[in-house]
Amino acid sequence: MSTTTPLITADLVAVDLAATERTDVTRRLIELLVAAGRVTDGDGFAADVAAREAQMATGMPGGIGLPHARSEHVVVPSLAVGKLAQGVDWGAPDGPARLVFLIAAPASGDADHLQILAALARRLVHESFRTSLLEAPDAATVAEIVTREVVPS
């Protein structure tokens, strides 16, 4: 696929996701990626994400879970976002995650794609970005905010 494929679209966003386990949340987000044709093998990708998560939990400050992996099962760099109805422990010292970003990167991503993911990681540090996503009313708004804000520097 070309580099013009957006990182995220409204159908990759799950609002009011009800789940109590990290693996459960990740599973649901992976289903979205598989349904959109961005991940070929959901189980394979889940295993890659779990392996990365086992190395070091990806809970980030500010109620963020950031599971991610570079995997051969990924077709195009993608971001799936879950807004959780209830916080789920993601291993961050400052509390459970309310927003989960699942980053799917191809094993051999080109530099442009990786730059976008780098820019996303940088944006996540900013509270204003996180707040605007938490307060976004629907999936389309979440996708729109990410697309607008995440531009490689």
Place this chain on the structure above:
Amino acid sequence: MKLVAVSSCPTGIAHTYMAAEALEQAGKAAGHEVHVETQGAAGSTPLDPALIAAADGVIYAADLEVKDKQRFAGKPFVDVGVKKAVHDAPGVIAAAVAAVEAGVPAGAGETPAAAPAAAGPRAADRNAGAGTNVRKWLMTGVSYMIPFVAAGGILIALSFMLAQVAWGGAEGAIEVTGVDQAQVVAAFDPLSLQHWAVVLLATGQLAFGFLVPVLSGFIAYAIADRPGLVPGFLGGAAAGFVGAGFLGGLVTGFLAGGVALWISRWNVPKGVRGIMPVVVIPLLSSAVVGVVMLVLIGRPIAAAMDGLTGWLDGLSGSSVVLLGVLLGAMMGFDLGGPVNKVAYTFAVTGLATQGLASDATQYRIMAAVMAAGMVAPLAMALATTVRKRLFTHAEQENGKAAWLLGASFISEGAIPFAAADPWRVIVSSVVGSSVTGALVMASGSTLVAPHGGVWVLPLIGNPLGFLAAVVVGTLVTAAVVVLLKTLAHDPVVSAERAAEEQRDPALVAPSA
């Protein structure tokens, strides 16, 4: 305050960049300038060397081994791991500021593995043992010197090789050094292989001219930062001027660094403060180092060299094997320094004697001296090959070039090892070189050329005996240095090993 940082993580797409952004933001909030090099999957743009030079301290927020870490040598640092930078960037910035204010480059003995758990600046960073700091200063000087050794040594060896062709035989390696270099340069003929050989040799010798100044200059730099550079380089040049060799350079490096650091801490009136770094510190510290070297150290060295030469001349009648042991030991002692020079000059002077028989003692002495001079670099090359873990990465790289340098009788190939760890390397070098010196004398090998290493093998009488002596001495020195280094705990080497082990899990992870 100006800080530079390096961030990295196993996958290279999330933590690396979050840590970078968090550090930059936290730095900005605390009024510090922070520049981060993200060593992530999107490729990393190296920090501008000017930024590194201007930085007061370094933050390693890296879970992988930092690429080109030697760029940051000598600066105070904190090593916190990437996770801590993501979760508590303000704390990391505060720790870095504290490390800078403590003023001492942090200890290398701490393993990065222990770092992420630490809450603040690690106490050990600031209380690093004196021995650890001395090793780090030495290693800074050595790491800057190694490329000069490799470049200069290989150019000289190439010149010897080319000279064989240009002059048509082993005599080429001798001829090439007898040519007036200025004349060749003035009338350079691009079609003359001989001229090319001379130019390569001259270039290599110029590079070698920097060995001791660079060693001394960057030891002083590691101690005193930029104010140390001028007195350090000057001290190294002065050590060369009085023939004090690399041991003299070690002395001037520490002296220059100490003096520059001391002066830079003077409490001076405001009006003078502005000209301290540009005028006052370089001026005063250079004067001190220059006078000490030329006046206080230069004369005793010259007197000692005269004394040694006279003593050697007096030994001419005694056992040739004993003479081989002595000359070998001297060759291996300071690798181009005054003691080495006395032994070498003694041998070369003997060659000039008229009407010698082909098996004259003078020729046997020359063979012993050259063989002994080849031992140290060959042994270090061997030791770095068979026991990598005992050497720093820089030393391992230098070990590869040392094969060629040793084979070409360029003893300088071993200087980086000896400068980094003087007593262990010098002891092992002296032992092996004296064994070689004795064996050559006993074997009756002779040599009519003053240098050239294996390139003048056809000019050596009983070349097999000569080579066997070199091999035995090399094995002895390598064995001794491996033994001594195994018994010792080297903080710099252990830190590098710990960093590698830290990195291993990342290498086997599927997503990395």
